[in-house]
Amino acid sequence: MKTLEARRVRSNAIRRCFMKGHKVGVISKSGAMELYSCLNKNCSPSVTLDVWDSPAIANGPMPHVTCRDDAGLLRNVYNYFIFWMNK
Numbered sequence: 001m002k003t004l005e006a007r008r009v010r011s012n013a014i015r016r017c018f019m020k021g022h023k024v025g026v027i028s029k030s031g032a033m034e035l036y037s038c039l040n041k042n043c044s045p046s047v048t049l050d051v052w053d054s055p056a057i058a059n060g061p062m063p064h065v066t067c068r069d070d071a072g073l074l075r076n077v078y079n080y081f082i083f084w085m086n087k
Contacts, residue, residue, distance in 0.1 A: 003054065006051070006052070008056075009051065009056045013049055017036070017038070021040075022043065022047070022062055022067045023038060023067075024038065024062075025038070031053075033053070036049040038062060038067060040068075047062045048061070
């Protein structure tokens with residue numbers, strides 16, 4: 001990501017995914033686009049997040065869908081408190 005706005009959009013989107021219980025991992029990184037997916041075993045493989053540089057946008061269902069991992073509820077509560085303590 002080249003622009004500050006795109007890096008900010010990316011970090012906010014990844015933070016939202018983390019709060020929903022996802023373990024975010026990079027699938028592809030190329031110039032103006034980055035593709036992320038959840039690395040948890042039980043999460044759906046179609047849950048992805050793609051971030052673009054110009055215009056600075058983040059697309060995909062991952063920030064809006066709760067992870068389907070077995071320990072998801074406990075992890076979501078933990079991630080919620082970690083997020084607000086680090087903010």
